[in-house]
Amino acid sequence: MKIDKFSVKVYPDPKLSKNGFRSTHWRILQPLIKQAREDGYMLALEALPRNFEQMPYAHVHIKQLYSRTPKDFDGLAVSVAGYIDGLLIDSGVLADDSPFFIRSYTLTHQKVPKVSDECVIITVSRGLEC
Numbered sequence: 001m002k003i004d005k006f007s008v009k010v011y012p013d014p015k016l017s018k019n020g021f022r023s024t025h026w027r028i029l030q031p032l033i034k035q036a037r038e039d040g041y042m043l044a045l046e047a048l049p050r051n052f053e054q055m056p057y058a059h060v061h062i063k064q065l066y067s068r069t070p071k072d073f074d075g076l077a078v079s080v081a082g083y084i085d086g087l088l089i090d091s092g093v094l095a096d097d098s099p100f101f102i103r104s105y106t107l108t109h110q111k112v113p114k115v116s117d118e119c120v121i122i123t124v125s126r127g128l129e130c
Contacts, residue, residue: 002053005125008043008087012036012079012120017071021078033082040086044093058094059104060084061123070109077107080120087122103127 013032015024064076071079088094094101104127112118 001049001051006047007121007123008047009119009121010083016079017075018078036082037086040083041090044087044091055094055126057103057127059125059127060102061106063108063121065110065112065119067112067115067118073107
């Protein structure tokens with residue numbers, strides 16, 4: 001089955017940010033990265049039909065919903081990297097997460113009223129051209 005677009009909601013651990021990487025020991029980070037990747041894989045399985053067709057190319061859009069202070073874009077990209085690997089590669093959505101297969105990678109922020117509304121939404125859409 002051909003899919004054109006799907007979205008998942010994730011809640012990255014603060015230790016997975018670029019600042020968290022600098023201040024957290026690798027023995028603590030490695031299980032968090034592994035868990036994020038596994039969570040991304042499981043979220044993809046829930047969001048996709050059982051017999052989906054692999055995308056030849058994709059566009060990835062990441063939107064952080066924040067209530068206080070947003071992460072800077074490079075920190076946001078680092079914090080969802082494990083989810084992206086599980087979501088796209090481990091689940092079979094794309095053959096690889098290189099620039100040849102991911103044609104665009106966009107990041108945005110949106111303010112929400114409550115801390116309980118904070119999350120990151122990752123949207124993957126089929127695309128042949130940028």
